[in-house]
């Protein structure tokens with residue numbers, strides 16, 4: 370297959386963004402579709418990306434004092450009913466198990482859509498005194514939510530995630546925990562995945578079912594739509610009261626614990642694809658890339674070329690994630706294949722390079738080719754990987770800034786979303802009706818009340834009454 374034909378097989382991003390996304394997830398071999406609508410098979414390359422994210426996040430979760438546990442997959446219906454807001458929020462998406470073999474169950478069991486209930490029942494059994502607090506648990510698991518429309522990674526019936534569930538003596542401790550974990554998520558997005566995020570609080574309308582406050586990080590995709598990248602909730606003592614999680618405090622009085630929950634999912638891989646990808650395929654930030662350097666030998670049948678390539682692989686392998694493609698496919702095919710897979714650096718070495726004591730390094734983000742003496746190749750690769758990581762973050766940040774607009778009037782707001790897409794920063798009075806009307810008329814939702822507040826106008830963008838908060842608005846995934 371010629372280079373041109375190969376590249377043509379991905380739809381251009383500007384031409385059809387949704388098709389471009391679908392092409393990448395399948396052609397870069399991240400997923401395959403399964404026989405159940407909306408379920409995906411995460412293939413080795415896609416799973417390796419998740420494993421890298423998981424390793425980094427798990428490290429940070431443990432470094433902040435949390436322990437991993439595992440809860441069951443099934444929740445009895447009666448347990449799910451205990452917290453009213455929670456069940457109301459999740460009921461439409463719950464999948465039920467009704468039979469064991471041929472026998473109908475006396476009570477339906479739900480497949481966990483999230484595990485607040487299971488943690489609640491467990492905490493009731495193991496927390497008795499302030500000495501048992503805080504309890505800082507996390508689990509890595511799959512959950513099922515019966516979504517109507519689905520897309521690989523972005524919205525699937527089953528997805529992978531971690532869910533943290535913690536119990537604290539006081540509201541202040543639990544609030545601090547919820548905010549701390551949001552910062553951990555923001556750091557994973559920005560420092561590891563090169564995805565800039567906006568941090569803030571969800572409005573009452575958009576918050577998690579059963580939470581007092583939901584904190585969120587929101588990122589902006591290249592089509593101008595926002596993607597909720599992770600959330601962290603302060604649950605108050607509502608679940609504790611519903612489940613009876615009590616402890617005797619330092620004065621010997623019985624109190625209910627204050628709880629948090631927080632989750633980070635495989636959905637972020639969808640953001641990773643969209644934020645950095647281009648018309649040649651995936652572009653992976655070096656920190657998360659399963660392969661950081663791909664060695665492609667040129668004229669590998671010539672004497673010494675493959676030996677040289679294998680030696681180089683061993684040498685670089687102690688510092689970087691390196692692979693060598695010594696298959697009999699043409700170098701041009703290999704170049705395209707690893708561009709499609711978003712490998713940050715391609716290293717080319719042919720007989721002439723070897724003779725000259727050099728190799729060629731090609732950066733995936735810019736396509737720039739750099740001839741490098743073999744003696745300094747490790748140093749140069751280290752430098753380039755850092756450079757690519759920074760460059761991707763800068764590019765994504767510049768794009769977001771370009772597509773964030775401060776808006777004062779509703780006329781301007783409507784025009785903005787008719788003509789383009791992006792974040793709008795506009796004032797809001799705090800009333801749910803205004804949010805609902807805006808959504809109805811423009812499909813735009815409040816993404817968050819940013820922690821960094823500014824008074825960009827005195828009145829609500831919709832109703833003209835006195836403004837309470839600056840809100841970040843967008844159409845969303």
Ligand SMILES: [Zn+2]
Pocket residue numbers: 797798799800803829830831832833834
């Ligand atoms: Zn209003």
